[in-house]
Amino acid sequence: KQEVTQIPAALSVPEGENLVLNCSFTDSAIYNLQWFRQDPGKGLTSLLLIQSSQREQTSGRLNASLDKSSGRSTLYIAASQPGDSATYLCAVATNAGNMLTFGGGTRLMVKP
């Protein structure tokens, strides 16, 4: 059974700092890994999707890497801003359907 863990559970940083969020998974036979952002009481916004054959994806100030063999992914946020404050979730798809297994999330607060 796939298990996804995110560390740390919460993070508070001053504005402008570069930061790394971590995600680990137990079964390396994944189809893809997605990073999402969730604002309080809202749905999920997809940030980056990494296919199992890829090593990283970039979008603006965000860069996500994937190391299947070690069961790890990282989300790098450059030059953090207060608007980046949210919960960040990683999720893996381990079959050909769209069933995602989510980590518990990292709650990020960027202080002005």
Next chain:
Amino acid sequence: KAGVTQTPRYLIKTRGQQVTLSCSPISGHRSVSWYQQTPGQGLQFLFEYFSETQRNKGNFPGRFSGRQFSNSRSEMNVSTLELGDSALYLCASSWDRGMETQYFGPGTRLLVL
């Protein structure tokens, strides 16, 4: 292009009642998945429908059921509601299987009293 829409956005029910939630996927998307989010258990997969067929099912009791219509709109039903069913129910849509980004709706917040 309109995003994923869910109705209703908020719902209050009492124990023992049943509830039906609706999800309209992004136009052209054929896969709809449902998730339950609670503070204690986080996000958990309920089921996925693709072209009107249930393709995957999570580990939830039979009180949770769903269906998908020919226009890809989906409904989920929870019968005999329990207090523990209080949660944010999210649906997600994608064009096909596995290789695509999933897009989530705003969710339906269900409170069971």
